[in-house]
Amino acid sequence: MDLNDKIEKILEKVQKAPRYTGGEMNTAVKAWDECPLHFGFCFPDTYEVGMSHLGLKILYGLINRESWSLCERFFMPWTDMTALMEEEQVPLLSMESRRPLNAFDVVGFTLQYEMSFSNILAMLKMGGIPLEGKDRGEDDPIVVAGGPCAFNPEPLADFIDAFMIGDGEDVMTELNRVILERKEKGLSRETCLKNLAKLEGVYVPSLYDVAYNPDGTVASVTPNCPEALATVKKRVVVDLNSTYYPEEFPVPYTEVIFDRIMLEIMRGCTRGCRFCQAGILYRPVRERSMEKLIDLAEKLQQSTGYEEISLSSLSSGDYSCLPELIRELMKRMKEKRVSISLPSLRIDSVLKESLEETQQVRKTSLTFAPEAGTQRMRDVINKGVTEADLLEKVRDAFEGGWSSVKLYFMSGLPTETTEDLDGIADLARKVIAEYFNVPKTQRAKGLRVTVSVSVFVPKPFTPFQWAPQDTLETIIGKQEHLKQVLNIKGVTFHWHEPYVSYMEACFARGDRRIGAVLKRAWEKGCILDGWNETFRYDLWMEAFRECGLDPAFYANRERAEDEILPWDHIDSGVTKAFLWREKLKSERAETTKDCRKGCNGCGIQRWKGVCAYANAGSV
């Protein structure tokens, strides 16, 4: 049987075949032989998740735009597919030309969340690529990775040859050029990796040696060759207007999670919430101009035919001319029957006016993220939102005809007490009361309040990077308590699997040694860990035990100020000193102002011309 016959046979049997068939609108099929450089873009999760990801669309377009490079997509197959592929001995194939992963010159993973790490190993294995960098030969691809989890690259150091830290638009092309040079000049793998290390924002882990103290903490991270710098600075795209943004998106046949036009209106966030890693990693704040956005929206509408546009950023409400932008988009899209939605609404910046305009087109449920139940707790995490703010926005929404509200909270934040948990229930009750305060004739029927409480996971590059995560016992106790107090008519309560959050906490702040646990767990059968039905906590625990490592060391341990953290050699632009100051302020429940109102001296100001709000004089 030839490969195509085998694939056909598999597709007849597998569930949800459309996620494997490709051929979607706007998926570039470039002539293989005419492009000297072949990039395999790997999203280490299912098709539906990957195709919802904006970063994929940006880099896919960016690489395919160059005449000399092509990019094809790979996704993590579901378990039934993996089994069938194994049975028929079919390797992991690209969506476009159905070529195996190891036929590409560069294989690039995007690291969006820690629980996708085992999928990386599975995809490498299925793609015929040796798992560990040290075992790869001259004919194997260079395996690279980028995305938020690349900021602590250490847990994946054994498996990834080079990491791209920070914004990908510029460094992607530079990296591809270096790898093309390897191919054209027949340079060795080692030389190529050293050349990659010379690029700003590229970290090659094999060029660093890590030593540990007897207690298991890091003693030192030392470059072992002149090409490797002591610290690797993240890349920042300063001007979003001149940087690449795709004018067409691939349009899946089958429904994916975000099946619409995503318009990135800005990058970064000035709020400074202390739990938020993205808020630090994507600093400073940069906006796309309204003209550029309108132009992109029209082009994307024509090239995709989508019926919805969502504005995407960490904090869309902070976009400086949001009402004008929405009004203009609505005006232009009305004829084309395209609706505009605002996904990550910040409750203190949504204008009533824009709420009313959104409603003209489509009324979806409104999302608010107070994150914590009491003012004290919100001050600890620097979530600059008051109860009065929230209730006002909720009232506006109910008066505007919404009846469905989602509230997002976190539990397990540093210093949290029972009172803070009860505060969540109080807030839910007050939201319900606001609904009933609106006269019956004016409000929409069918009140639905959804309260989602996730488990707090301390992340690197945040003021909580030193903090212990609650133990599993504590988390489960808190969830039981929440279940009781949130047993309120009209409220649906959702909570997060604590075991997954525990593993997430281990890998988020893991060191190089924890890579062995990942490999062991994957060998035991852990894959698709982000999915409840496939997550196997028992196997993860076995893997930790067999590798002689304690998960509590990573998740539940309080770090000292002078401890060398495994990611200290990566420079996010924000200094460790600033994060420590923020940590101390959080302990006093002291807030820090939004840095648009004045620079807080986070460290980015050291990089000249990068932050528009920076005050170079600040410490």
Next chain:
Amino acid sequence: MRMLAVFEKGERIRHIGHLDIQRSVQRGLRRSGLPVAYSNGFNPHILITFASALSTGACGKREIMDVTMAEEVSTDEFLERMNKAMPPEMQLSEAIAVDQKHPALMAMLQAAEYDLLIRDPVQAEKLTAAIPAMMAKETIPAMRKTKTALKECDIKPLIYGLKGEGQHIYATLVLTEREACKPGMLIGALSAEAGISGEEIRTLITRTALLGRDGQGNLVPLERL
């Protein structure tokens, strides 16, 4: 005016279900910028119907969509703009302008032609050989899947034509809003006749034409009526 357009569902996308095909056509129409008519109401959608839903797993050579236009458009322009806007596996081959009073395609549909490729040549030979014996019977029992159960029925009156050629079986089968003989039912009956009903028969199904009846009662392609 309405535009009847003949389109293909290619082999690569044969596993895409009907709902997804519908959505893809709608998005294709939106990309084309053609002046299509929208429904009124809160979530406006394009006024479009399909002659018949094609099952998941089957390819289609001449599937038909029926689009209501808001303004007059030439068939050439319709085809040109749509073929730029549709993915390679869903290209259009013909467009026919009809007026608003033209009957609904679904109501005119009487039968469909299929090309069934039997992947295993040995099975193909056995199945082809069993055709005359099966067709000579008074009744041809087959299993019809309903929402809840398997039901036995007689498909003899539902088969208008059947012949084998190499690895292909060509069949013309009844397909109306009320009753239908699905290709799977036919293959099931035929494999029982051939004595291989226990085997898995891998078949590539292609619907090659949708048929209606002309004034004389002859079966002709729906788009010709």
